[in-house]
Amino acid sequence: MSLDDRKLEVLRAIVEDYVSTQEPVGSKALVERHQLGVSPATVRNDMAVLEEEGYIRQPHTSAGRVPTDAGYRLFVDRLSRVKPLSPAERRAIERFLVGAVDLDDVVHRTVRLLAQLTRQVAVVQYPSLARSSVRHLELVPISTTRLMLVMIADTGRVEQRLVELPAPTANDDVLDMRRKINAKLSGVKLSDTPPLVAALVEESDPAMRNTMACVASVLLETLVERSEERLALAGTANLTRGGVLDFQGSLRPVLEALEEEVILLKLIGEVEPSTTRVRIGDENEIDNLRAASVVSTGYGPGTTIVGGLGVLGPTRMDYPGTIATVRAVARYVGDLLAQN
Amino acid sequence: MSLDDRKLEVLRAIVEDYVSTQEPVGSKALVERHQLGVSPATVRNDMAVLEEEGYIRQPHTSAGRVPTDAGYRLFVDRLSRVKPLSPAERRAIERFLVGAVDLDDVVHRTVRLLAQLTRQVAVVQYPSLARSSVRHLELVPISTTRLMLVMIADTGRVEQRLVELPAPTANDDVLDMRRKINAKLSGVKLSDTPPLVAALVEESDPAMRNTMACVASVLLETLVERSEERLALAGTANLTRGGVLDFQGSLRPVLEALEEEVILLKLIGEVEPSTTRVRIGDENEIDNLRAASVVSTGYGPGTTIVGGLGVLGPTRMDYPGTIATVRAVARYVGDLLAQN
DNA sequence: ACTGGCACTCGACTTTGACGAGTGCCAAAC
């Protein structure tokens, strides 16, 4: 038996009521609050079908119904239109992001903004190195056998690393290396650099080869291997809203997951272009987050994507509103980066 | 009436039992578990006195006693010896910190280690810029009117800032500025730089004065005004141990406080040399942390202090153990920085 | 100064029963 329009309407009503009241919703209350035009008994029949199909369930016999993960999924996919943001929210976003002085500042403001607007936990990934290009590379002599390697990406991120040289090296030689490196790598996507770095060593003067190889290895490490992704987090206190009911009573696993950068990166970082991804409950591969939902999207200047951002909350969350907010914030941040 | 030795012994026993069982402790259980050599009745009398003096209290009539903040304070000040760490713990510390590749890594490892050993929330302040010296300053031309200013501190911290120049500037002039700046500032404590920076502008060539002033202002901002303190945090999940009992049932205010960097800096950043500071419950100025205790200390190479670290937990915590761990970790980190 | 004894307090836990929201099913109506 397939689900006709009214049954879907009933499901929508259940999700909406449950999200706002946090209490199992019964057939009578449902017809009272929504103009369904049918009697409670009919709704009950529909509910029985919805339950059979796995979209809702009863916490216990003779209680109201609660949406299952599958129910939320159906709701998100087919029953909800993305809510347009209120003008007040738009203004809040603009006010919040205007006046950011550097990348750190942008990211911090963004994550706080997101946490505040959605009243959930917000996560923002710093512009990923893997997706940016080299703007400039600098070699700073610290002593005759030590260099500081500084990489500046076009997204504004800066990484530095210490290089121990195999032999004392003259200042001019360092300058020469710097020139060559920049000539080769400026403007290149980080992910495209490895062959170029190898070429640098190949082409370099035999006398300098050893030194260059040494620099190159650190360079590779900086550009690719240890292209460390960074994150900002805010709003953990929002996990305590909704009392002990959300997250099946235990914040513990959620807090643990939030401390693992790797996990968060997996959640937020895997983004396809111009998609907002919603992971509901069980859909999360992380066991600790079985009781949570994650709404994430990519951001970046124009249509390119340099990083991800999103929010995490109980499965019982306001999906349309959250999705709208996450998208809007991502767009604003992208614009901000484009101006740079 | 003053507290004789036995009463103090009773207090110690109460604190120890309560910390380990988390339940109000009664007179009978007390004499059973500790060799006090007196009867429960006597202990009851002592308890009455201790309660009068404000060191313990009853959650409700006819329940056991629980230490008050003042009780913990007395315990920490006069009744507890710092527990020596177990060899296993020492080994854990060493293993954990060996192999750190850079400052970020050191800080991250440290904060995780601390959280793991104490099973509380750990906070580590990055080496404070205000307390470090300049190792090197670099000016990197990005375009003719833009420079990247990079400062490397002796603690390994690196800060960078963009400088917009008032007029196009030749590469040689930039190099010249760089030389002058380094000659003046290398090795100088950041807190001592402002007059020297001012002198730099005074002494500079009239033609370059404007440009130098511009660099100097960003320099000052980097060195002093925005000497942004950074923090690392770990172990928030430990807040959920001990169930709803700790923190008077609500994690919310604590989580909120933990998100405010300013608050955390106040807690662990204000350190005097070679002191371990213990703030118990009400002693915290932050309202949100009235139900928490903080153990903090400074760390740094040798006897100097470049930053603070500490842990935060419920007032009902194992003070001797925590204090010992915090001190030990601080010492190891200091040694690690000294090797650099 | 310490102890044993004793009456008393009071929270924690259990039992009981009433209440009511909510269900499933069925026969009748549309």
Place this chain on the structure above:
DNA sequence: GTTTGGCACTCGTCAAAGTCGAGTGCCAGT
């Protein structure tokens, strides 16, 4: 065939009442 009203039934929630026992304070005796 779908919808509806009716009805018996389930079961969690809440409040009242009762029991239990840990723990106390006090007092008289050693």
